[in-house]
Structure formats: C-alpha cells, structure tokens
Amino acid sequence: MRRILIVNGPNMGHLGRRQPEIYGDATLDSLISAVKTAFAADDIAIDHFQSDIEGEIVHRLLQADDEADIAGIVLNAAAYTHTSVAIADAVAAIAKPVVEVHMSNVAAREQVRQRSLIAPYCAGTITGFGALSYFLAVKALIS
Numbered sequence: 001m002r003r004i005l006i007v008n009g010p011n012m013g014h015l016g017r018r019q020p021e022i023y024g025d026a027t028l029d030s031l032i033s034a035v036k037t038a039f040a041a042d043d044i045a046i047d048h049f050q051s052d053i054e055g056e057i058v059h060r061l062l063q064a065d066d067e068a069d070i071a072g073i074v075l076n077a078a079a080y081t082h083t084s085v086a087i088a089d090a091v092a093a094i095a096k097p098v099v100e101v102h103m104s105n106v107a108a109r110e111q112v113r114q115r116s117l118i119a120p121y122c123a124g125t126i127t128g129f130g131a132l133s134y135f136l137a138v139k140a141l142i143s
C-alpha cells in the first residue's frame, strides 16, 4: 500500500467555521475522511498532518522524506505559502514530489496571495477548486 501525506498549514483546522463564503462549510476532518474513502479502493492510504506552526510543518516535511512508503505529499501551506522561506527550503530539500494546493483561487485574490514561495519546488499547483483541490492533487501524485 502506498501512502500519500496531506499537510495543512495555519488556520486550516478551523475549516467549516472559517470564512465559509471562501472555504465552504465542511470541516477539515470531514474533508480528509472523504479523501481517505475516495482513494481506499486504489489501495492508497492517506496520512494527515495539520499545524499552525511553521517549524512543525518543516519538521513533518523532512520526516516524510525518510518514510519509504510515502509516495508524495499534498501541501496546503495556507498563509505560509506566501511568506515562508523555511517551508520553501524544506520542499526543495526533500526528494518526494509535493503538489501545492489551495482551496480558493489565490490568483484571483489579494496581491499578497498571488506569490507562492513554495511553487517553484513543487511538481505542480492546484488552486481554486475547494475541497476538490485535494482530490485532484492526490490523483496527480498517484498518476
């Protein structure tokens, strides 16, 4: 069984209550459960890690590089996407493929969200499809 690690950054744990007009009303737990269910038939296990703390995200990414059965990583670094050289460096440092995801279409939002420091080190970016962004990212990694 291959594993895919989904990493969510700051404020993503508040999904469901957080600006539902932008991020919808599903909780993070229900979103991750739905992704797990969708890919179980493909013999893909989904691991999930959420943290509001930059260094913990760096640590989890580096740790994943040593976990042989992790085939790739889906990363929604949330606001750290736009600010974190440390997370960008971690993505660059690891050998596992990383797909950047965003629920909202960051290209159509405030200017500060239009720059991603991590995108240059990712296999690709999926943005703007709400919860579906995560499904598409897992699909991209396993294809």
Ligand code: DQA
Pocket (backbone or CB within 6 Å): 010, 011, 012, 076, 077, 078, 079, 080, 081, 101, 102, 103, 104, 105, 106, 113
């Ligand atoms: C986000 C977009 C970011 O700009 C924002 O800071 C988030 C969520 C998204 O999934 O649309 O927290 O990554």
